[in-house]
Amino acid sequence: MLGKSITNLMQALKQLPAIGPKSAQRMALCLLLEHNHTTAKKIITNLTSAVNNVRQCSCCQMLTEDAVCVICNDPRRDSRCICIVSSPADCIAIEESSIYKGKYFILTANLSPIDGIGPEELGIDNLLIQIENNCVSEIILATSTTPEGEATAYYLSEQLKKYKLNISRLAQGIPRGGELEYIDSDTLAHALDTRKQFI
Amino acid sequence: MLGKSITNLMQALKQLPAIGPKSAQRMALCLLLEHNHTTAKKIITNLTSAVNNVRQCSCCQMLTEDAVCVICNDPRRDSRCICIVSSPADCIAIEESSIYKGKYFILTANLSPIDGIGPEELGIDNLLIQIENNCVSEIILATSTTPEGEATAYYLSEQLKKYKLNISRLAQGIPRGGELEYIDSDTLAHALDTRKQFI
Secondary structure, three states: OOOHHHHHHHHHHOOOOOOOHHHHHHHHHHHHOHHHHHHHHHHHHHHHHHHHHOEEOOOOOOEEOOOOOHHHHOOOOEEEEEEEEOOHHHHHHHHHOOOOOEEEEEOOOOOEHHHOEOHHHHOOHHHHHHHHHOOOOEEEEOOOOOHHHHHHHHHHHHHHHHHOOEEEEOOOOOOOOOOHHHOOHHHHHHHHHOOOOOO | OOOHHHHHHHHHHOOOOOOOHHHHHHHHHHHHOHHHHHHHHHHHHHHHHHHHHOEEOOOOOOEEOOOOOHHHHOOOOEEEEEEEEOOHHHHHHHHHOOOOOEEEEEOOOOOEHHHOEOHHHHOOHHHHHHHHHOOOOEEEEOOOOOHHHHHHHHHHHHHHHHHOOEEEEOOOOOOOOOOHHHOOHHHHHHHHHOOOOOO
16 A cells, blocks of 8 residues: 555665564654655765765775774774774773773674685684784684674684684673572573683 | 764754654665665655645644545545544554554554653644544544553543543454464453453
């Protein structure tokens, strides 16, 4: 019963991350009500401008409006340490914790053979160039603890072995402030297994 | 740390229904990765075309590409019965149940004094014109069972009293196929209170 314009818009919105057919329909119908046309136009203008102006940093592959991003350009950041993450959002999450003072490298994707994403799709050429040129001594593998993230971390550690770097992975266990009864059993089992000496 | 283009895009996306700052950030960062530029451009094109081509039906206020929507244009639909809903999505939901053969009227909003939405913002001028011109004999108040939806239904019933119409409201109770133990207590109390003679 909806026309071609609305159906096409719903199809396009459905490709956004975590948006299913019902949410895409809700967004499309909401944007097309006359009193929401300003919002729709704002999205068109800002998305057009962002697609034209934003690129990936030539060093770390973070999204930026310049050739090199603010972190890579910051002389106070320690370029001997690189934290490898799977997406720009993961890089922002670590930055928000305000503890890390090294540099980053953002992968194009996680390994996922089921989706046809093999080692070539990780986009690590720039990473290898940086390790060779910048006296890098430490690598933090901060990919997710999903099967894809774990496989990616393992693959990278194998690839980087020859450079004789200090390679670490983020600690895994019970989240800080977490109530034990609400922690899933896989996490609990792992936390028990890798428990640390207290005193 | 993100540039102006990305921040502006995130601000615009945050205005979509049910999208908070975290989801808006995720969408923006995802769309700006080079391999997703096709999706971003598809959204720009389809949203531009939809905003330009889609308008509200001059009879029922449903979204349509024509001056009058397919339902209002369908001579097989009973124009003596009007089902009043609060949004185009609600109209689609009722159409999907395939049981209703009358016409619709889509309100611009639900009454919500807290958001500054008073009776004038409901946009019922077209509804009154139709009731007066089309020998309407029945009105179904299909607004939601939220406080705003209930207030809107009550206000409309008061406004329509003078036309001597048969005014009904959707039945309220336990959803079909619902397991009793998972039904909220307000719904259960109401269902008990308005229980129906069985045999």
